[in-house]
Amino acid sequence: MVSDPIEAFFAQLARQAPGRLLRRTAGTIRFELEGTDGLDVWHLTIDNGRIGVDRRARQADTVIRTRRDFFLRMCRGEAKPLTAWLRNDITAEGHFRFVVLLERLFPAPPAARHPRALTGEPG
């Protein structure tokens, strides 16, 4: 049983990639999470609809750096990666398109509605 929510987030990605991740998406992302006790490194390898996760600091297409507490907000769908990047709550180096891809890895905003929910039609 994993108790750390960040470990749980990555474990879930490795177990089952989100369905909205396109099969032909391929690349590597390194997350560098700043905490009170140093830097946590997570390395993702995305290929053929699957996500491999390990903790080695390796070359990556894109390096994302943020604070652990902010990363947790993204894990909960409370903060959106693109606006976080615009505010410098996360920084990115390398290929920008993987910053856009983050939108497909993190949860959607909570309580979002299907458009038909407003019209009373079955969604």
Next chain:
Amino acid sequence: MNPNLVRVLDGNVFVLSDDNGDIEATRINPVGFFDFDTRFLSVWRLTLNGERLSKLSTAERDHLHLRFFLVPGAPTHYVDAKSSLIRERTINGGVFEERLTVFNHHHAPEDFTVRLDVGSDFAPILGVAADRTPPGRLYHRREERGLCLGYQRERFQRETVVTSSEPVRVDERGLTWTVRLASKEAWTVKLRVRSLVLRPDGVDVRARLERRPRARLHERQDDLAGWLSRAPQLSCDWEALTDVYRRSLVDLAALRYSPLTLPDQVMPAAGLPWAATITGRDSILTSFMALPVASELASATVRMLGIDQGAVLDDFRDEEPGKILREFRYGEMVAFEERPQSPYYGSADATPLYVILLDEYEQWSGDVDLVREFEDETRAALHWIDEYGDLLGDGYVRYLRRNEHSGVANQGWKDSPEAICYADGRLPGPPLATCELQGYAYDAKLRGARMAREFWGDPAYADRLEGEAAALRERFNRDFWIADRGYYALALDGDGRQVDALASNMGHLLWSGIVPADRAAQVAAHLVGPRLFSGWGIRTLATGQERYNPLGYHVGAVWPFDNALITWGLRRYGFAEEAGRIAEAIVDVSGYFHGRLPEAFAGYPRELTEYPVRYPTANNPQAMATAAPFLLLRALLGLETVGEHLLMAPRVPARFGRVELLDVPGRWGRRDVIGSGLAHADH
């Protein structure tokens, strides 16, 4: 907005100023140096010995350079100036550069004080027209040969750094040079203005991203020359056509840029000053219209919008899976989620238009690889039409914003709040299904079917899409047609009632092919009839409709891109004479604007004004208007692709005389197309 504004432009980086080169931004005068959706200079005001400068002339040729020839004092007092000043401006490697040269024409030495007031409000472009107090902190820092202005809000930070090539006295409001010039002597200073988007560690956020450095001036000159030489060469007896063609090529070249997401390709920004950014509709329609001259824009647009395609439900952004974005912005209000453009998805037309563009692009270019590569995105877009676009489950694409605070109410191209109305002026209740959206959905399904059958190896899916398209066509023609008036309703309201205003929207239906042949003549007659056709073009809303206003952005003004799509539709249905009449009118209009078609112009009848009247706050240049002449030309020459071939069937009004479009590129290699207004004179 002052129509005499002048600009230098490199895609999404631009300087917009008064015609003497000064920048004095106000809420209604959106001038400045802009980059990254932010105004980095709002004051840039020159004086010589305390006097403002007046322009003798301004040279604006190709967006790369501007030259201002200036003298001190107001022009009315102008008598044999003893001094003058040349101001030269460019964007070089993403940096705003200006060179000032002061000439002493006097027969004796003179002392000169050159003063440049410098300021920045760091306004996000979305906030430029609003009264807004910036929540962050403005600061400045004097440097040895320049001035740094800055803005910080939490970890968000922007800086403008102005540096002088010559020794200078710096204060927090600007730069001052004092020089003594001998008789006939000149003095020059070079200024560089850098726009920085900083991280907390002082590094520009763009510096560590994989991308080519922004093009230097000489690279941009070479690029423009190459772009012009690759484009088909047009010659025509009517100079207005060659002028607008050339101007459009130059303007479109300047609007191209490489987004951070797609650093190796170029796509069109939508327009200045309001839309120098990634957009869905504008980039799709611009790329569609530009296919005969530059099909690479379509490929970049498909890629870019595919990467940014909606993936989740998000009420704030009106996002749904498969939806194509409306607009992306990098500015402060978006960063802090006061506005939803990160990206915002509130448009109902971009998603079917995306499918249409990909298919049309393949037909021109033969680039099957792109169709295969973007199969998932295209299927997701087609799925969106039925799953999320069809809000009432009655088979029509409708729109209804979930973001009621900062979302857009009308989500077709006519997106102003009162654009969709009944003939008597009432506003219909949501969710609205405008007619052109149904045409786009129909066309997208048929084109999706073609791609599924020919390239994706999925004939069953193709059959299903074709069946859905046929059903939509039948349903649409039953529910939208107003039999006793002989035209299509502008929309269905939320209760399924016809919104009966006579508007240009139904012209797009001819482009989409959803109109049966026996109704097309009635539609065409309305489009070129006196209520819709002003003599200069087709109005967005017909005269006699309660809300018609010749200066109404979407309720009376004439839009060149709208006219180009309609002209193309008329031509497809065999109305060559009507198509020729509209094309001739729009080309005629361009002659009144130095060959540059405005985004929109007023809907006054031609006989009333005798010249076309510019719409007051429109973008200029605007990508869709810039590309409109290419589609008009395509309609005049009857250019269609069939298999590996380019078919041509020129039907050119007499006024054009001979029209030659040489080296039209496509899957056929290069072909020459020649038409003559004499051979097919219709009158």
